[in-house]
Amino acid sequence: IKTIGVLTSGGDAPGMNAAVRAVVRKALVNGKQVKGILKGYTGLLDEEIIDLSANDVSNTIERGGTMLFTSRCKEFMTEEGQKRGAEICRKHGIDGIVVIGGDGSFRGAQKLAALGINTIGVPGTIDLDISCTEYTIGFDTAVNTAMEAIDKVRDTSTSHERCSIIEVMGRNAGYIALWCGIANGAEDILLPENYDYDEQKIINNIIANRKRGKKHHIIVNAEGVGHSTSMARRIEAATGIETRATILGHMQRGGSPTCKDRVYASMMGAMAADLLCDGKTNRVVGYQHGRFQDFDIDEALAMVKGIDPYQYQVAKDLSKHC
Numbered sequence: 001i002k003t004i005g006v007l008t009s010g011g012d013a014p015g016m017n018a019a020v021r022a023v024v025r026k027a028l029v030n031g032k033q034v035k036g037i038l039k040g041y042t043g044l045l046d047e048e049i050i051d052l053s054a055n056d057v058s059n060t061i062e063r064g065g066t067m068l069f070t071s072r073c074k075e076f077m078t079e080e081g082q083k084r085g086a087e088i089c090r091k092h093g094i095d096g097i098v099v100i101g102g103d104g105s106f107r108g109a110q111k112l113a114a115l116g117i118n119t120i121g122v123p124g125t126i127d128l129d130i131s132c133t134e135y136t137i138g139f140d141t142a143v144n145t146a147m148e149a150i151d152k153v154r155d156t157s158t159s160h161e162r163c164s165i166i167e168v169m170g171r172n173a174g175y176i177a178l179w180c181g182i183a184n185g186a187e188d189i190l191l192p193e194n195y196d197y198d199e200q201k202i203i204n205n206i207i208a209n210r211k212r213g214k215k216h217h218i219i220v221n222a223e224g225v226g227h228s229t230s231m232a233r234r235i236e237a238a239t240g241i242e243t244r245a246t247i248l249g250h251m252q253r254g255g256s257p258t259c260k261d262r263v264y265a266s267m268m269g270a271m272a273a274d275l276l277c278d279g280k281t282n283r284v285v286g287y288q289h290g291r292f293q294d295f296d297i298d299e300a301l302a303m304v305k306g307i308d309p310y311q312y313q314v315a316k317d318l319s320k321h322c
Ligand code: F6P
Pocket: 011, 125, 126, 127, 169, 170, 171, 172, 223, 253
């Protein structure tokens, strides 16, 4: 391997810059050249490719977003797009690529690997929904951002003696909702994975809490459950308690990464560069059982993980008043 390419793909996540910086600096230390592919697979197909030096990634580790920009590329899901992508890599002398993104992006990396371009995936998503790893770049920052926002909503909810439904991101996964539910001491947590929720139970819970003297009622709702606004209307009608829905949205994806996201992203980016330099391909970096490891992409994509039932039970028990 002489030249390593790096791209970010899918939804951006705080810490992606730290990962890009680590790929660039580690590859340079190993005597390789580095090219940045802008705007994910879209930029690859459009040949938006730049040379990257150690200087080019200075002052980026603390910045949110991705300095390489990102996209979700439909064309790269086709065989024709993938073949063209591999040809463009060869044309630009890129013999190995680090793909920073989620499961969808890894599927693209898998195809490039099959077409002879060495590829390593690095898990970058705020959703934490990649099965081979207990950590994904951006989750820590996003969950802290959401937690702080929920604390603020709770202040005003208490002043007005309201019920608040706060919807957090996560696509089909409830990790952000579960962590915030625990960290914010939410009265109710709604997760797509544990769709056992019964609106009447929540209504009864709100009424009981109000009788007990609680001034607010915080419901953390996962995006995968959704419908927060209509839920608020129904709860207000049934309880007579003013109820507001707040959808936190994309603010959860922005901001300066936390220390954990900077350090873990740096470790993963560096490891990805080292794996390529060792001639490895079709691998994905993950964090499991307290250490950074790499997995075969095919095996990684076939793995399944879910919400820890004990963690969910704890979240529910800690909101009870027995
Ligand atoms: O995957 C990250 C994520 O922020 C999800 O939580 C959310 O469902 C989705 O991306 C939103 O995507 P977009 O930025 O395209 O609206």
